[in-house]
Amino acid sequence: MSLSLNRTCVKHCPQEKKLISTVKPPINCSRSRCNVLLNNDFYNYLACNDSCLESELASNGSCVSFCPKGYYYLNDTCLSTCPSYAPFLQPTILTYQTWERDWNVYRVQTYNLTSLTCVGSCSKPYTIYDFQTNTCTVQCTDTRPFILEVNFTLTCVQQCPLSENVKVHGKTEIRLGEELKTVNSIHCASYCPNDTFYFNGSCLMACPSEANHIFDGKCVRCAKFTQMIGKLAYCVNDCPQTMFENGNVCVETCPKGNAYIINRRCSICPEEAPFQLPVILGDDKCVKSCEEDNKLADFSCENCEDAVNAKCIYSFKCNKTVMINYDGKFLKYCPNGYLFFRTGCIWKTTSLIISLVSFILALTIVIYSIKVIQEYIVFVYSCFWIPVSTA
Known part of the structure; x- marks a missing residue:
């Protein structure tokens, strides 16, 4: 492999200029239009440098346009492992331009590539930390779908703890490069925040059809009356005097x-x-x-x-x-x-009279029955009684 060093061809770069970069014609762009070169005007060769060009990244002694697979970006350098002061991986959109041949001319092409960058903490829009993949993300996976705040850091967890077992459902629009994406999220919390409503252990932005009314901040079926306030239906015990x-x-x-x-x-x-x-x-x-x-x-x-x-x-x-x-x-x-x-x-008074008459009648029957039983016992006794002789 032939390398250029101070306009001289060498086989190996010296220690003081050990980085190998690719030298190409400069790219000049103005108002979204870049220069075009004829085939004879284009050049491309490897050179020994002490630092990479402005549009390049240092990777294993070479200067590259983007980090290869398995390497992470940090301070214009590609690393296989992130340092302790920047241990998290966060997606970053990197833009680079290169010359590409188009028939008998060379034109500038612009590419946007997503690369993993070493960071000290997760930042917008990648505000959630997935500790199993060591990656900052915009959305948790199905295996760890809930978001829990631990030491001021949002993390993905498999289950919410008992102290924060209320699940807050949310929806956020985030911009990833030129793409606008809607992201659904479920946060672990101890109570439902404003503008959300409790239903089956979750805080929802809107109540489901099976319980589409609101009472005391909860999604329910109304037992008495429904009152519409804006687009929301609330349960009330009585309608307001003005309604x-x-x-x-x-x-x-x-x-x-x-x-x-x-x-x-x-x-x-x-x-x-x-x-x-x-x-x-x-x-x-x-x-x-x-x-x-x-x-x-x-x-x-x-x-x-x-x-x-x-x-x-x-x-x-x-x-x-x-x-x-x-x-x-x-x-x-x-x-x-x-x-x-x-x-x-x-009438209640009538029922009282009926009850009193019934009681008196029952008492009379009981007294009469006792008297009849007493007379019957005397009669039976007189029939079987034998006088004692006085000889």
Whole structure:
């Protein structure tokens, strides 16, 4: 191999200039356009130097455009092992330019290559440290999917510790060179941060369909009412005074077709004729009382205690095993001041009188029974008693 040393050909480089670099024509680029050389103007030879050219990296006594496989970049040098002061490996995008032949001319080509760089700590966008691969990364692997902060360093772990067993799901957009990438992450935490909601041990940015309402920062199915705040659905025990109940949803304005309001509840019918009377042919009618059509008011619907959205039905359509027929209505429960007794609702005072009469009757029967038993014992005794002779 012939080498150039001070414009002289040598076989070996001396110790003071032991680095072998490739000498090519300089590259001049302006406004994204680089110079072009004819074949006769291009040159390429190896030279002995004490340092590599500006666009080269030192690797095993030679100057190269990029580090070979198994070597890592640090301070314009390719290393097989990172030093103790920079022990972590972090991907770095390196740009280099080279001459390439294009028919009878040489043109400049630009390449972007990702190389592993030795660093003292992980930095953006590669902020997560994977201790098993000793690499800074943007996303943990499936075998160690969770991110745990240890001594101010984000690390990939297989399981979250019990002290930080709440899993915070996040989504971040990061730029890798010219590429914009969306990265999903799961952090270990002791509580859910703001703008996330707890569900099955995880903190989510949005609640799933099976529990798409929010109550006390948790994803749930609402037991009472749903109130929309922005695009989020929250569970509340009562609708605010400025809103109305439309079924189990709090609304600011009752919707069309349910536009009447009875006691802050949206109703199909107005307050003066609150009951719905189904019509076989045509639209349902609103009536003052279901008794007008010899029917009963069905109060089995939710939130219809005040005749809101209650329909008129025939008595045989009512489920008598769970409903109570009272005063022309089928109710879930007896009204205030009444108790369920046998097949219907009775006034609480009436139930007290019935209980008292029942007690007195039972006591009378017991006393009468005791007296009858005593008389029966005397009768039996008199039948078998034999007088004693007085001879």
